[in-house]
Amino acid sequence: MSQTFINTWLRPEIKALTAYPVPDSTGFIKLDAMENPYDLADDADLFARHQTALSQASINRYPDPSAKILSKTLKKHMNIAPDCDILLGNGSDELIQLLCMACSSNEVIMSPAPSFVMYPMIAKFTHLQHIALPLDEQFELQTQACLDLIKQHNPKLIFIAYPNNPTGNLFDKNDLITLIKNTNALVVIDEAYYAYAKADFLSELAEFDNLVVMRTVSKVGLAGLRLGLLIGKTDIIAQFNKIRLPYNINSLTQISANFLLENFATLQRQTDTIIQQRAQLFSQLSEISAIKTYHTQANFILFHTPNAQGLFEYLLSQKILIKNLSKQPRLINCLRVTVGKPAENKIFITAVKDYYAQS
C-alpha cells in the first residue's frame, strides 16, 4: 500500500509543526521555565504532612470527576464570586485547547505577538486561524491597530497573557477594557503570573459577559501537578465543561493541590522571596552595560544583548539553562531568565559578568 495516513491524510499544518521543544536540563541550574525553584522537601514538616495526605489516595478508583473538594478550596483560596464557577484543566494548556475546540473550524482567534506560543500552536491543532495583535517597541498593545484588526476579522476568542510571557509586562488595564468592550469575542485573561503581579480581572467578571479569567498553579510551585483553572460566569463555564474529558484531574493532583492550597504559607513565602529576588536580579542585570532589561511583573526577566546567542551558549557551557528567544522575529537577541534561588541568581549574574569581561 502506498497511501499511508502520514503521507496522505495527516494535515499539512501538523506535518509542518515542530513539537514543543523541551531541552534536557539534567545537571543544569534551571532558569528556563518559570518554575518556583524551591523543593517542597525544603520545608520538612510540610513535606511530611503532604506525604500523609497523598497516602490517602485510592488510586485503584477513578478520581472524583468534578474534583469537588479541590474546587471548593480553590474558590475559597481565590475568592471566587458566588455567581461564578471554575473549570479545571490538566494545566491551563488544556483549557486553552478546550476553549479552541469550542470554536467552529477556520474561525479566527487572536493574541498579541510576541506572547505565549501555545495560543497560535493550539489554534493550528484545532483547525483555527490565529491572527496576531500588534505590540509596540516596549511590548505595549497598539490599541487602535488592535481594534481595527478585531473589526476586520471578527475573532471568536482573544487570549491576553496578563502579565505577558515572554515579555513580562502587564498591559494597560484600560486598553484591555477597551478591547473587551469592542469585541464579540470571548476574551480570556490568562493570569498565569498572578502571584508575581497582584493585578487581575476577577472583579471585572461581573461587568462583562464576554470575559473569563484563567489561572494556573504552575508558576507558584506546583508545575508538576498540571492544574489550571478557568473562572467565569456559571453559564459560560457549564458550556465548556461539556467538552472537558472526564477525570482530567488525577487523584494525586486533587489531593496534593488541595492540601497545599490549604497550607499555603510556605508557597506564599517563596513567591514573596522570588519577588524580592526579582528586584535584585533586575538591577544587577540592568547595571551591565551590554544588557537592556525589560520591565517585568512576572517571575522572569526578558533582556536584550548584542550577542544573545553567544551569551546563551556560554551559560550552557557553565551548566546554566535560560531561554533563548533570540531567533524569534520580534525578539532578536533577546533572552529570558527565570528568577531562581538567591545562590542560583548569583551564579547566573557572575557568569554573565564573566562572559562580558572576556569578550
Ligand SMILES: *Cc1c(COP(=O)(O)O)cnc(C)c1O
Ligand atoms: C506557563 C504559562 C501557561 C501554562 O500553564 P500550565 O498551567 O502549566 O499549562 C499558560 N499561560 C501562560 C501565559 C504561561 O506563561
